[in-house]
Amino acid sequence: MNLAGNYTGSIGTAVANHAVLGCAGNGRIAATARKDYAAAAAAALAGENQAGKVYELAGDESFNLTEFAAEIARQSGKAVEYRNLSAAEYEAALIGFGLPARFAALLADSKTGASKGGVFDDSKQLSTLIGRPTRSLSEAVKLAIATPPAPGPH
Structure with missing residues (x-):
């Protein structure tokens, strides 16, 4: 699980938005930063x-997507909420954002x-x-907000 890419990239x-x-749903996610996996x-x-x-390579701290959205809101100063969709609705949204259908289905399944x-x-x-604690959700969100996205299509 890669918090740095799979979650903070968005x-x-x-x-x-x-x-x-x-x-x-309210599923717990035990992700951490790419550096911890390295x-x-x-x-x-x-x-x-x-x-x-x-080894089960999971972060020490778990979160659900409601907590993830709340952390983004806290650090960005903007209103951000988690919208829990059905798998079909989420897949359709990803396709609408330009992802290939097979990849959208994979992400919805995940x-x-x-x-x-x-x-x-x-x-x-x-x-x-x-030999040390993994990086926290707060640290990962802080880094993502401070680091502008790379140039190119997103």
Whole structure:
């Protein structure tokens, strides 16, 4: 789960439209920053006795999309709410934004999985592996708001 890309990449759109769209209901998401995943990869590659080990790489802090929208609103100073759609409505919205239909279906399926606990884990295996707490939702939103999007189509 990559908080940096999968969620914070849409913050500009969320602020502009005053909404985070999804179909995850109140599902908890245990995501963190890309740097935490990179640190985990380095630790696993450099560590001894790693052959065959499987880690659940989840952030220490979980959130739902209502909390994500509230954090965006808090830090941006703009009204942002979470709009929970049906999977079909969310998929149609993504297609309307220009995503290919197959990719939109994949994302809608992923968000539906989040509503069923598919992206939640509280084992803290990632922070144990990297030897420090993972980055928080607040940190990730702050960085995303402070970093303008790269030039090009979005």
